[in-house]
Amino acid sequence: xxxxxxxxxxxxxxxxxxxxxxxxxxxxxxxxxxxxxxxxxxxxxxxxxxxxxxxxxxxxxxxxxxxxxxxxxxxxxxxxxxxxxxxxxxxxxxxxxxxxxxxxxxxxxx
Amino acid sequence: xxxxxxxxxxxxxxxxxxxxxxxxxxxxxxxxxxxxxxxxxxxxxxxxxxxxxxxxxxxxxxxxxxxxxxxxxxxxxxxxxxxxxxxxxxxxxxxxxxxxxxxxxxxxxxxxxxx
Numbered sequence: 650x651x652x653x654x655x656x657x658x659x660x661x662x663x664x665x666x667x668x669x670x671x672x673x674x675x676x677x678x679x680x681x682x683x684x685x686x687x688x689x690x691x692x693x694x695x696x697x698x699x700x701x702x703x704x705x706x707x708x709x710x711x712x713x714x715x716x717x718x719x720x721x722x723x724x725x726x727x728x729x730x731x732x733x734x735x736x737x738x739x740x741x742x743x744x745x746x747x748x749x750x751x752x753x754x755x756x757x758x759x
Numbered sequence: 760x761x762x763x764x765x766x767x768x769x770x771x772x773x774x775x776x777x778x779x780x781x782x783x784x785x786x787x788x789x790x791x792x793x794x795x796x797x798x799x800x801x802x803x804x805x806x807x808x809x810x811x812x813x814x815x816x817x818x819x820x821x822x823x824x825x826x827x828x829x830x831x832x833x834x835x836x837x838x839x840x841x842x843x844x845x846x847x848x849x850x851x852x853x854x855x856x857x858x859x860x861x862x863x864x865x866x867x868x869x870x871x872x873x874x
Contacts, residue, residue, distance in 0.1 A: 655801075681861045692763070692850050692865030693802065738801045742861060745790070745815060749801030 652676060653741050655750025662757050668726040670753045672739035675720060679741040679748075684713065684724045687736045687752075696737070697724070729757045763866035765851050771872045772841055779837045780869045784853030791834050792863060793826055794850040795819065802850055808834060841873045 655672045662668045672682075681700060685693035699706045699713045699722065706713045712725040726733055734757050739750040764783045772778050784791050789810050794802035805824070807815045810831035820826075823841075828834040838845055848870050852863040 653801075683861070683863075685865075690867070692852070692867050694865065695862055698861065740801070745807050745809075746804050747792070747802075747863065748804070752799065752801050 651751070652748035653739060653750045655739050655753060657753060658751070659754045660756070662729045662755065664729065664731060664757055664759050666729050666757075668729045668733070668755055668757070669723055670737055670739070670755075671721065671723045672741075672750050673719075673721045674741050674748075676741070676743060677720070678743045681742040682713070682715065682722050683740050683742075683747075684711075685738045685740065685749075687738065693738060726755075729755075731757045731759050733757050763851055763853055763864050765849075765866040765869050767869055768867060769870045769872075771874065773874050774841060774843060776841055777837065777839045778841055778871065779835055780849055780851075780871075782834045782836070782851030782853075782866060784833070784851070785855070785864055788853035788855050788864070789831065790854035791828055792852040792854075793834070793836050794852065796848040796850055796868070797846075805836075805849075838871075841871075843873045846871055846873045 653674050683698035684696045686696045687693040697708050697711045699715050710727045715722045736752045736754045738752050740747050766781045791808040793805040796802045806826050808828040823839045826836045848868040850868045852865045
């Protein structure tokens with residue numbers, strides 16, 4: 650059973666547009682929700698993260714929105730650029746274990 | 760220090776052979792994780808070390824898999840009697856002692872192909 654469900658599987662956005670990726674979870678014991686960016690042939694790199702006591706966190710063009718009651722969180726990439734084209738993973742942590750979503754392949758068209 | 764390193768980056772082996780991967784975490788990171796990532800999927804937790812102690816092990820880790828972290832520095836992941844289903848990217852990540860204990864730094868991974 651997948652602990653974190655991610656959608657969409659792939660996303661095409663025009664340069665300058667907003668990319669939105671969504672994740673949902675069931676386990677209310679999760680206490681940390683990071684987003685990772687992965688380029689082909691590389692390991693995932695932490696992009697931004699949020700704790701469940703915060704509803705929104707913004708870092709540059711990247712924003713996490715967190716809805717604790719709905720058990721959902723999303724990543725918004727503002728002013729998307731071709732260099733943002735990568736695979737994005739949401740994750741959730743419980744104690745020392747991280748559970749990852751299945752990934753969203755983002756393609757930003759120039 | 761340039762980050763988490765993994766060796767080899769690619770490994771091709773025949774079914775039934777044993778393979779061993781190495782991970783060198785960022786200096787002084789006391790937490791080390793191994794993950795497996797198959798094509799089109801997110802990383803799946805395999806095991807976790809705090810210093811030299813293996814504190815958690817996934818049910819995904821069959822008896823053919825073993826991991827060690829002698830002296831709490833580098834770690835090795837061994838797969839015995841490899842099967843085609845073991846073909847995947849094996850990722851290592853480490854976490855710092857101080858600062859954000861939640862942040863993981865991933866290595867580039869070792870891609871295993873079992874023929």
